[in-house]
Amino acid sequence: MRRRLGFGFWAAVAWLFIVICLALLADFLPFPRYDETLAGPPRSGPSLAHPFGTDGLGRDVLSRVVYGARVSLGVGIGAVLLGLGIGAPLGILAGYRRRATDAIIMAVNDVAQAFPALVFALAVVAFAGANLRNVLIVLGVLGVPSWTRLIRGSTLTYAEREFVLAARVLGTRDRRILWREIVPNVAVPAASYAFIGMAVVVVAEGSLAFLGLSVQAPTPTWGGLINEGRTLMETAPHVVLAPSVVMFLTVLSFNLVGDRLRSLTDVRESGLEPVRQAAPASSLPAATHPIRDCLLQVEDLRTHFVTPRGVVKAVDGVSFTLERGKTLAIVGESGSGKSMLIRSILGLLPGTSVRGGNVYLSGDDLTTYSPSEMRSVLGPKLGTVFQDPMTALNPVRRIGTQVMEPLRVHLGMGRRQARAEAVRLLASVGIPDPERMLRRYPHQLSGGMRQRVTIAMALSCGPDVLFADEPTTALDVTIQDQVLRLLHRLREERDMAVVLVSHDLSVVARWADEVIVMYAGKVVERGPAESVFSRARMPYTEALLQAAPRLTDPVHHRLRVIPGRPPDLVDLPAGCAFQPRCAYAQERCGREAPPLFEDGHHYACWYPLPLTPAISPPPATGPLAGTQQPAADFTEEAESSGR
Numbered sequence: 001m002r003r004r005l006g007f008g009f010w011a012a013v014a015w016l017f018i019v020i021c022l023a024l025l026a027d028f029l030p031f032p033r034y035d036e037t038l039a040g041p042p043r044s045g046p047s048l049a050h051p052f053g054t055d056g057l058g059r060d061v062l063s064r065v066v067y068g069a070r071v072s073l074g075v076g077i078g079a080v081l082l083g084l085g086i087g088a089p090l091g092i093l094a095g096y097r098r099r100a101t102d103a104i105i106m107a108v109n110d111v112a113q114a115f116p117a118l119v120f121a122l123a124v125v126a127f128a129g130a131n132l133r134n135v136l137i138v139l140g141v142l143g144v145p146s147w148t149r150l151i152r153g154s155t156l157t158y159a160e161r162e163f164v165l166a167a168r169v170l171g172t173r174d175r176r177i178l179w180r181e182i183v184p185n186v187a188v189p190a191a192s193y194a195f196i197g198m199a200v201v202v203v204a205e206g207s208l209a210f211l212g213l214s215v216q217a218p219t220p221t222w223g224g225l226i227n228e229g230r231t232l233m234e235t236a237p238h239v240v241l242a243p244s245v246v247m248f249l250t251v252l253s254f255n256l257v258g259d260r261l262r263s264l265t266d267v268r269e270s271g272l273e274p275v276r277q278a279a280p281a282s283s284l285p286a287a288t289h290p291i292r293d294c295l296l297q298v299e300d301l302r303t304h305f306v307t308p309r310g311v312v313k314a315v316d317g318v319s320f321t322l323e324r325g326k327t328l329a330i331v332g333e334s335g336s337g338k339s340m341l342i343r344s345i346l347g348l349l350p351g352t353s354v355r356g357g358n359v360y361l362s363g364d365d366l367t368t369y370s371p372s373e374m375r376s377v378l379g380p381k382l383g384t385v386f387q388d389p390m391t392a393l394n395p396v397r398r399i400g401t402q403v404m405e406p407l408r409v410h411l412g413m414g415r416r417q418a419r420a421e422a423v424r425l426l427a428s429v430g431i432p433d434p435e436r437m438l439r440r441y442p443h444q445l446s447g448g449m450r451q452r453v454t455i456a457m458a459l460s461c462g463p464d465v466l467f468a469d470e471p472t473t474a475l476d477v478t479i480q481d482q483v484l485r486l487l488h489r490l491r492e493e494r495d496m497a498v499v500l501v502s503h504d505l506s507v508v509a510r511w512a513d514e515v516i517v518m519y520a521g522k523v524v525e526r527g528p529a530e531s532v533f534s535r536a537r538m539p540y541t542e543a544l545l546q547a548a549p550r551l552t553d554p555v556h557h558r559l560r561v562i563p564g565r566p567p568d569l570v571d572l573p574a575g576c577a578f579q580p581r582c583a584y585a586q587e588r589c590g591r592e593a594p595p596l597f598e599d600g601h602h603y604a605c606w607y608p609l610p611l612t613p614a615i616s617p618p619p620a621t622g623p624l625a626g627t628q629q630p631a632a633d634f635t636e637e638a639e640s641s642g643r
């Protein structure tokens, strides 16, 4: 976190700390009071006795700037607290209650926002006088509409999240949901925007002071000091420069702190960073590989996380190739590294990760691309569909805006052209009445329709490869089938390749041409789908197939499960990572990690299942208990041939 906030953030925090401390301790500091005339020679430049010089009446400018900070910062902080204090409850109420409450609050808000700020300030000052309290009220009240809108937007986002729905399902009362679930989430972005708000208010107070509508002389404010020094610009420029520079640095610091805090709490920025390349691991020989004539080639891809417990090898030496017009399925238990493999290919990894290996797209190595080069590939060449369409779509933006965005950004289309293309795209993914759909918000659509929208977005720039990370997990069975059919049809029509992550083997068996089975970050079996499913060689693949329920299973049939648990990626077992759970494991499996053998397709096993007869279920015995040698002949042959 310290690294991500950067030097600028800490410099800004230090500056604000100094200014606030000076303002608070001004009475105890060894310089003349702000209103002490002839404390020094009038209009004299900076000196040891008066570091910021003196003004036209011989008053110490440093003292006036420091006392001025009291008003300027006091108004800044006070007005933001006032605006937030009124705007936040209104925004939360509007975003959470919706319907009539939302309509009324937002209508009043819109009217308030349209009211000219200066007229309001003039009216208050004219009737109630220009003093600190009134200026604070004016600026605080003027900020209320912006705060209401901001907090309402955040609340809308969180009010639809699963954890809020889960709390509702549990019968939790609204007030408790608001305090426990919504407020803590909304508070984080609100706090970061508060700093930016303070910068705005400090400038606004300066402008009011310049117009004579703020706290009156002799009490100094930064805006007032700049106004006073205006007439001395030519003879004593330091009188204007000193408060201007201090005000500039303070506003800049508020903005910087707010902006860095915002980006820290923004999932779009905090979670995903340009990946860092792994230094070539010293234990691995420098992998030389030919660049093949195919669409996508992944070579020895590794993604490691450095955690306090140790290095998590989420993806560990994965290689494969993929041709146009083919579907590659990636299967494996939860935590086996499927999603990380996709994110690693796309270069979208959390900041704590390190990536090694190569990813070639039509022969170009994507791992050498800069973040901006990668951005030009994501969308036009590599499309992605995520698991949950609700979280993949922005809840507060219309479908039309979201579908049109990649068309405008990547393809440079004008508004009208992008709109026509969005309608065509939505129609192509089977959305009825696409014109009307453009005006809708994500929450107004069913899950299946939302997933169709994300597919349309992923396809909008005509990608060569479409990555679909469990695209049907969040959908019900009938919709799942429709979405998969759609992906298949689009693949055929567009001659693109599809990489499909799924834990549903029936889906994979039906739609995939090639399959990769992953276990503990490694490929343990790989090959044509038909071959892998009908002649699985790796006991883990067989166990996965056995664990998949079938419609033909008898009633009250006990589901088979894979014994044991997936390994801790920080502390993998020696040898083959699957051996503690494998019914066929032998002594060698606990000693040496098997390489990928090839026989029809690839598999990583010292004692693979026999090719014939057909696979029989593994005995339900404990770890390392198997004395069977299902493929002893083949294994010996493999060993003697030096593999």
Ligand SMILES: Nc1ncnc2c1ncn2[C@@H]1O[C@H](COP(=O)(O)OP(=O)(O)OP(=O)(O)O)[C@@H](O)[C@H]1O
Pocket (backbone or CB within 6 Å): 305, 307, 312, 314, 332, 333, 334, 335, 336, 337, 338, 339, 340, 341, 350, 352, 503, 569
């Ligand atoms: N930021 C992270 N820091 C440390 N480890 C991580 C991080 N993100 C993921 N991992 C680890 O990487 C491994 C692979 O995660 P991944 O999400 O790819 O699994 P998966 O096979 O897609 O599982 P699922 O089917 O549940 O989505 C997991 O063991 C996970 O704990």
